Amino acid sequence: xxxxxxxxxxxxxxxxxxxxxxxxxxxxxxxxxxxxxxxxxxxxxxxxxxxxxxxxxxxxxxxxxxxxxxxxxxxxxxxxxxxxxxxxxxxxxxxxxxxxxxxxxxxxxxxxxxxxxxxxxxxxxxxxxxxxxxxxxxxxxxxxxxxxxxxxxxxxxxxxxxxxxxxxxxxxxxxxxxxxxxxxxxxxxxxxxxxxxxxxxxxxxxxxxxxxxxxxxxxxxxxxxxxxxxxxxxxxxxxxxxxxxxxxxxxxxxxxxxxxxxxxxxxxxxxxxxxxxx
Amino acid sequence: xxxxxxxxxxxxxxxxxxxxxxxxxxxxxxxxxxxxxxxxxxxxxxxxxxxxxxxxxxxxxxxxxxxxxxxxxxxxxxxxxxxxxxxxxxxxxxxxxxxxxxxxxxxxxxxxxxxxxxxxxxxxxxxxxxxxxxxxxxxxxxxxxxxxxxxxxxxxxxxxxxxxxxxxxxxxxxxxxxxxxxxxxxxxxxxxxxxxxxxxxxxxxxxxxxxxxxxxxxxxxxxxxxxxxxxxxxxxxxxxxxxxxxxxxxxxxxxxxxxxxxxxxxxxxxxxxxxxxxxxxxxxxxxxxxxxxxxxxxxxxxxxxxxxxxxxxxxxxxxxxxxxxxxxxxxxxxxxxxxxxxxxxxxxxxxxxxxxxxxxxxxxxxxxxxxxxxxxx
Amino acid sequence: xxxxxxxxxxxxxxxxxxxxxxxxxxxxxxxxxxxxxxxxxxxxxxxxxxxxxxxxxxxxxxxxxxxxxxxxxxxxxxxxxxxxxxxxxxxxxxxxxxxxxxxxxxxxxxxxxxxxxxxxxxxxxxxxxxxxxxxxxxxxxxxxxxxxxxxxxxxxxxxxxxxxxxxxxxxxxxxxxxxxxxxxxxxxxxxxxxxxxxxxxxxxxxxxxxxxxxxxxxxxxxxxxxxxxxxxxxxxxxxxxxxxxxxxxxxxxxxxxxxxxxxxxxxxxxxxxxxxxxxxxxxxxxxxxxxxxxxxxxxxxxxxxxxxxxxxxxxxxxxxxxxxxxxxxxxxxxxx
Numbered sequence: 001x002x003x004x005x006x007x008x009x010x011x012x013x014x015x016x017x018x019x020x021x022x023x024x025x026x027x028x029x030x031x032x033x034x035x036x037x038x039x040x041x042x043x044x045x046x047x048x049x050x051x052x053x054x055x056x057x058x059x060x061x062x063x064x065x066x067x068x069x070x071x072x073x074x075x076x077x078x079x080x081x082x083x084x085x086x087x088x089x090x091x092x093x094x095x096x097x098x099x100x101x102x103x104x105x106x107x108x109x110x111x112x113x114x115x116x117x118x119x120x121x122x123x124x125x126x127x128x129x130x131x132x133x134x135x136x137x138x139x140x141x142x143x144x145x146x147x148x149x150x151x152x153x154x155x156x157x158x159x160x161x162x163x164x165x166x167x168x169x170x171x172x173x174x175x176x177x178x179x180x181x182x183x184x185x186x187x188x189x190x191x192x193x194x195x196x197x198x199x200x201x202x203x204x205x206x207x208x209x210x211x212x213x214x215x216x217x218x219x220x221x222x223x224x225x226x227x228x229x230x231x232x233x234x235x236x237x238x239x240x241x242x243x244x245x246x247x248x249x250x251x252x253x254x255x256x257x258x259x260x261x262x263x264x265x266x267x268x269x270x271x272x273x274x275x276x277x278x
Numbered sequence: 279x280x281x282x283x284x285x286x287x288x289x290x291x292x293x294x295x296x297x298x299x300x301x302x303x304x305x306x307x308x309x310x311x312x313x314x315x316x317x318x319x320x321x322x323x324x325x326x327x328x329x330x331x332x333x334x335x336x337x338x339x340x341x342x343x344x345x346x347x348x349x350x351x352x353x354x355x356x357x358x359x360x361x362x363x364x365x366x367x368x369x370x371x372x373x374x375x376x377x378x379x380x381x382x383x384x385x386x387x388x389x390x391x392x393x394x395x396x397x398x399x400x401x402x403x404x405x406x407x408x409x410x411x412x413x414x415x416x417x418x419x420x421x422x423x424x425x426x427x428x429x430x431x432x433x434x435x436x437x438x439x440x441x442x443x444x445x446x447x448x449x450x451x452x453x454x455x456x457x458x459x460x461x462x463x464x465x466x467x468x469x470x471x472x473x474x475x476x477x478x479x480x481x482x483x484x485x486x487x488x489x490x491x492x493x494x495x496x497x498x499x500x501x502x503x504x505x506x507x508x509x510x511x512x513x514x515x516x517x518x519x520x521x522x523x524x525x526x527x528x529x530x531x532x533x534x535x536x537x538x539x540x541x542x543x544x545x546x547x548x549x550x551x552x553x554x555x556x557x558x559x560x561x562x563x564x565x566x567x568x569x570x571x572x573x574x575x576x577x578x579x580x581x582x583x584x585x586x587x588x589x590x591x592x593x594x595x596x597x598x599x600x601x602x603x604x605x606x607x608x609x610x611x612x613x614x615x616x617x618x619x620x621x622x623x624x625x626x627x628x629x630x631x632x633x634x635x636x637x638x639x640x641x642x643x644x645x646x647x648x649x650x651x652x653x654x655x
Numbered sequence: 656x657x658x659x660x661x662x663x664x665x666x667x668x669x670x671x672x673x674x675x676x677x678x679x680x681x682x683x684x685x686x687x688x689x690x691x692x693x694x695x696x697x698x699x700x701x702x703x704x705x706x707x708x709x710x711x712x713x714x715x716x717x718x719x720x721x722x723x724x725x726x727x728x729x730x731x732x733x734x735x736x737x738x739x740x741x742x743x744x745x746x747x748x749x750x751x752x753x754x755x756x757x758x759x760x761x762x763x764x765x766x767x768x769x770x771x772x773x774x775x776x777x778x779x780x781x782x783x784x785x786x787x788x789x790x791x792x793x794x795x796x797x798x799x800x801x802x803x804x805x806x807x808x809x810x811x812x813x814x815x816x817x818x819x820x821x822x823x824x825x826x827x828x829x830x831x832x833x834x835x836x837x838x839x840x841x842x843x844x845x846x847x848x849x850x851x852x853x854x855x856x857x858x859x860x861x862x863x864x865x866x867x868x869x870x871x872x873x874x875x876x877x878x879x880x881x882x883x884x885x886x887x888x889x890x891x892x893x894x895x896x897x898x899x900x901x902x903x904x905x906x907x908x909x910x911x912x913x914x915x916x917x918x919x920x921x922x923x924x925x926x927x928x929x930x931x932x933x934x935x936x937x938x939x940x941x942x943x944x945x946x947x948x949x950x951x952x953x954x955x956x957x958x959x960x961x962x963x964x965x966x967x968x969x970x971x972x973x974x975x976x977x978x979x980x981x982x983x984x985x986x987x988x989x990x991x
Contacts, residue, residue: 048886074888087744087878088933098876102888107869109936134933154887536958537717538683541709564849567712 001026001190002047002077002158006056009039009046016042017219019056022212024158024190029180029209031201031227032194034216035240040194041082043216044160047192049073060158074102078151080161084143089134092146096121099153114153121152124186125179141172145179152183161193165200181207198236201227202258215239231260241266328451330435331444332418338433341457342409347372348392351590352412352437354583355449357382358465358592358626359458367391367406381627392417400426410455412437439590441510442473449592465592465626472595473514476602479609480516489605491517492545492570495532495588496552498559499540503533507589515601520545537564544569547605548576551585553642577604578642582623596622600640615640663931667940671730671947675722681955684713721845724852724912725954726947728845729919731860731909733946734939735902736920737927738867741874741935742898743806750906750920753806753899754813758787759910761817764824764837777855777911784907787813788899845913845954845967856912863905864943870897871939878935916967918975919946925979 003023009016016039024030032040045051047058049070058065060076068076078099096118097110104110110118122128125145130138135146144164151159161180165173181204183189193200201213205227213231214224217239223230236244243263251257326340346367347353353372356362362382367389372378379385391402403411411430415438417423427434437452439445446466453462480488491512493502502508504522512519520543521535535543548570550556556578559565570576580586580593580600587597599618603610619636623629631639680691694706694714735750743752751757762783766775794809821841828834873894876884884891906920927941953970 045882050882050885070885070890071888074886077886079883079886081883084883085744085880088741088746088928090875090933094875094934098879098887101873101876101884104872106873106894109872150887160886536683538713541713541717542684544709562849564712564716566716567708572708 001028001061002192003059004047004056005059007043007046007053007058008055009042009051009053011042015219017216020221021056022214022221022224024192024212025210026157026190027184027188027210029184029191029193029204029211031198031204031211031213032192032216033196033198033201033213033231033239036196038216039219040216041162044079044162044192044194047160048077048079071102074154074156076156077158077160078154078156080144080147080151080159080164082163082166084147086136086143089136091132092122092127092130092135092138093118093132095135095146096150096153099150102154117155118149118153121149122146124152124183125149139172140168141175144168144172144176148176148179148183152187158190158192161191163194163196166196177203180204181209184209198227198231198260201231202260206255206257208255228258236260237266326454328435328454330451331415331438331448332436334436336433336435338435338455339409342455344406344408344410345456346391346403346406346408346411346432348398348417349412349414349437351414351439352452353378353385354590354592355437355452356456359453359456359461361456361458364456366408367403367411398423398426400430403427403432404430408432410435412452414438439507440505441507442469442514442594445507445590445594446470468622468625469595472598476515476598476610480602480606483516483606485518488516488518489547490520490543490545491601491605492520492540492543492548493587494548494550494552494555494559496555497534498550498555498565499534499537500532501535507591507594508587511587511594511598512601515598515605517547517601517605540565541568546570546573546575549579549601549604550576551579551581551588551642553578553581580619580640581642582619582639583627592626593622660937663937664940667944671726671944671951674948674951675719675726678722678725678951678955679714679718681959682713682718683958684709686710686713716849720849720852721954722951724856725845725951727857727860727864728909728913728916729923729950730943730947731864731905732916732919733923733927733942733949734864734867735906736946737924737935737939737942738871738874738898738902739920740924741878741938742895742902744878744880745807746925747921748807749918750902750909751814751915751917753791753810753903754787754817755784755903755906756910756915757814757817757821759784759907760841760915761820761824762786763841764821764828767833767837768824768828780911781859781907783817784910785903787817788903792899841914852912856908859904859908859911863901863903863908866897866901867905867939868943870894870901872936874898874935874939913967916950916971918971918979919950922975922978923949 001024005021007020008018020043022030032043034040042051046053047065049065049068052066060068060073065073093115097114099121100110100114100117103114119128119131122131125148127142127145127149130142130146135143138146148159148161148164164180165176168176177200180191180193184191195201198213201211204211211227212224213227214221215230215235216222222239223235231246233244233246236242242265245261245263246258247261248256248258324340325337327335327337329335343364344366345352345356345361345364347356347365348367348369350369350371353362353365353368356365357378362378363384365382365385365388368385369392370390372385373388373390389402389406391399391406398417409432411427411432411434413423413427413434413436415436418436418438435451435455437448439448446469450459450462450466453459493508493512495501495508501521502512502519509519509522521533546569548556548559548568550559556576559576560571560574565571579597582593582596584591584593586593586600591597596619599610599613600615603613603615616633616636619639620631620633623631623636679695680686680688686694690710691714694710697706698711698715732750736748739748739750739752740746759780762779762781763776765783766779769775791806791809791813794812795806797805825834825837828837873889876887876889877891877894877898879887881891884894909916923946924938924942927938927945930945931937931941950967950971953974954967957967957970
């Protein structure tokens with residue numbers, strides 16, 4: 001679906017990433033994990049066509065990204081933002097209809113057909129009952145589901161999510177993840193998702209979705225592959241400088257459940273005190 | 279290091295301010311040297327007492343030599359009285375009056391202690407130290423300005439007028455202050471003669487037969503309120519000023535009528551004092567259904583030193599003559615405006631006008647006498 | 656659902672027309688209701704009228720252009736206000752936010768100073784209105800983006816600089832000839848409205864209004880912020896540009912013919928929000944219609960409330976100010 005080949009990007013003189021290569025297949029969830037400021041969002045912006053690579057290329061459906069006009073990129077890749085600053089109390093329907101912008105002319109308004117598509121998208125994320133509610137009154141999780149519905153209304157084969165569960169409480173985080181899993185199962189979407197929680201990758205893998213995970217560090221992917229292979233205790237140590245345990249157990253229905261349990265940071269308070277003793 | 283930097287910055291800022299202050303001080307010092315306060319204040323014992331527009335009894339030096347005219351009207355009166363060279367401070371407007379500056383070169387260098395809106399710069403006023411200050415009615419009503427003037431300890435006189443009588447009184451009072459009472463009296467006498475001349479013929483006309491006039495002042499829809507000099511002289515000239523009995527819209531000290539109101543008035547004659555406005559009124563469809571427009575009775579007023587008949591204008595007696603002749607030509611067939619105009623400017627401004635220039639003034643196009651057309655003696 | 660929408664659109668189109676019609680009956684010149692109808696009818700029927708010329712002048716040359724121009728000006732200010740609010744993602748923004756009004760005022764004053772006549776004031780007013788907006792935009796532009804707060808700040812700076820320049824122009828103007836003309840122009844009102852003004856102000860206003868109506872739904876998307884709008888497939892630079900140009904055209908045209916009238920561009924869009932919601936697809940036409948009606952009504956009020964006319968700006972502020980306070984109080988918990 002999407003293929004990045006030797007991609008490099010820098011802001012002015014400060015290099016963000018270099019020689020990145022990966023590909024995302026149909027029906028696959030590709031998780032990008034890495035510490036704050038490692039360039040996840042920049043990479044996503046490049047795939048969205050908002051920023052341009054310095055070197056290398058991005059292929060969407062075997063087409064060069066830089067040769068696709070902006071409006072048509074939006075028919076290939078949709079975007080779910082990390083945090084959405086709400087301004088006017090638009091209704092949920094108004095918001096989801098905005099996903100149809102790339103399918104309309106500059107001076108036209110949504111048609112009845114667009115409204116149907118928006119309705120179906122809301123149906124898919126289970127928010128159909130909220131259609132006429134002002135979206136400013138929704139909870140964080142509901143708001144994020146509406147954002148996913150908007151991306152669905154864009155009818156793209158790929159959806160990019162930038163930390164979609166940031167700022168959500170425990171339950172809503174799970175709701176969003178469940179919705180994503182359900183969508184991939186039902187619609188064969190490809191999803192690229194930046195996240196702070198490596199456990200999300202395990203969660204998808206545990207649910208039987210085709211999942212890849214990339215560890216982003218030092219301007220490049222230090223490891224790419226299946227969560228089970230990549231999210232090892234050693235890799236977590238080098239990525240985050242933390243001590244962690246990867247635990248697994250068997251559930252009743254005989255599926256294996258893997259999770260990372262963080263223990264402590266390496267150069268945290270303890271090391272500092274030890275240094276003092278010496 | 280950082281602290282040092284801050285100190286340095288502070289020092290620099292301080293130095294800049296100090297330098298700027300010194301520079302200003304230097305400039306003003308230079309000015310003072312140029313103008314100088316060489317003249318001694320006139321003898322304290324030698325004073326006269328006059329009553330100004332507000333009825334204040336003010337003691338001023340007799341034959342005041344240094345005059346501050348903070349109202350253009352006062353400047354015009356002083357110039358007419360032949361004491362223009364005594365003007366030491368003016369309002370900005372007087373400096374732009376081409377004729378005034380040509381007649382009186384000292385006005386160009388006169389100080390301007392009251393800028394634009396009329397707020398007085400007290401320090402500048404004290405520096406110039408006039409013997410007496412003339413201010414307009416609005417300034418005299420402004421407590422803040424009055425307080426400043428009181429502080430200067432320089433006597434100030436409010437000069438303004440709402441009708442002919444007040445105008446004459448003020449002219450005579452200024453004459454008294456500057457020591458030209460005779461010429462002021464002569465002017466007022468001429469003024470009265472003009473009025474009598476016109477009144478003799480028009481006072482017999484019954485009110486219902488008098489011609490109804492709309493007087494446009496600068497802008498097409500700007501006109502006279504009641505209790506104004508134009509309202510008074512129009513009445514003297516035998517006209518019925520249509521605008522005096524209505525509430526008018528007051529904007530920035532000016533009075534405006536609405537278009538519909540003018541249509542309601544439907545005046546017989548329109549006189550305008552700004553060149554170009556007559557043309558505008560004649561050509562504008564909105565005005566086209568007025569009888570005055572249909573009958574081609576829209577007239578451009580003459581314009582000499584000032585617009586004739588403008589509030590405060592010293593050519594008001596001439597405006598009375600002109601208006602009377604314009605409204606009732608058959609009654610004033612003996613009145614030769616060209617001759618009258620030449621006489622007036624000769625008598626009071628010492629100009630010998632050619633017939634051509636007189637006609638130009640009468641046509642209202644000669645805005646101001648331009649260079650070479652007048653012969654100064 | 657669809658019929659409801661049709662009814663709303665019908666009301667939006669009809670109400671300004673009704674307001675224009677009614678204002679033909681109001682004014683200083685005494686004309687009875689049947690007489691006005693007769694005057695209107697005789698014109699429409701093309702019959703040679705036996706009515707005095709003056710009656711025709713009052714209706715066709717004074718009241719009609721004033722009402723139509725009032726509608727256009729009010730509509731322009733309100734529609735640009737609504738568009739700017741969406742674009743800048745800020746409900747406290749109004750049509751003058753980018754300094755177009757003070758820019759236009761200075762342009763007019765400058766034209767009077769330079770040419771000593773009013774023939775170029777409209778063009779200068781118009782160009783400087785545009786220039787002020789451009790400057791605000793450039794000031795607000797950081798790192799290739801234009802955050803709302805920076806644009807608003809840019810607008811505030813540009814507005815105050817141009818206001819100062821207006822004062823300066825007044826200061827250096829010839830107090831006999833130029834100053835009265837400048838003041839007269841700045842004060843502005845619909846009092847002298849005539850068909851001539853339609854050519855000067857009407858064309859940019861109409862273009863601006865049509866442009867904003869055409870692009871209205873996109874304003875929804877733009878109000879999501881640059882990044883989201885782009886990811887939704889919108890050329891933000893182009894769309895923002897069109898919205899700013901159209902809103903500037905409309906506002907500058909309005910300022911050209913009527914001087915500076917405040918509050919319409921701020922308050923009318925909010926009334927629209929209360930009536931039809933925040934979807935710009937409906938809000939933009941609603942603001943246009945509301946602004947048009949409001950200005951005609953306020954103008955009529957100004958003409959009848961007292962013998963002398965009250966300037967429009969005073970009345971719009973008197974009505975707009977308290978309403979805005981009410982609005983702020985009421986919507987405290989309403990989202991923004």
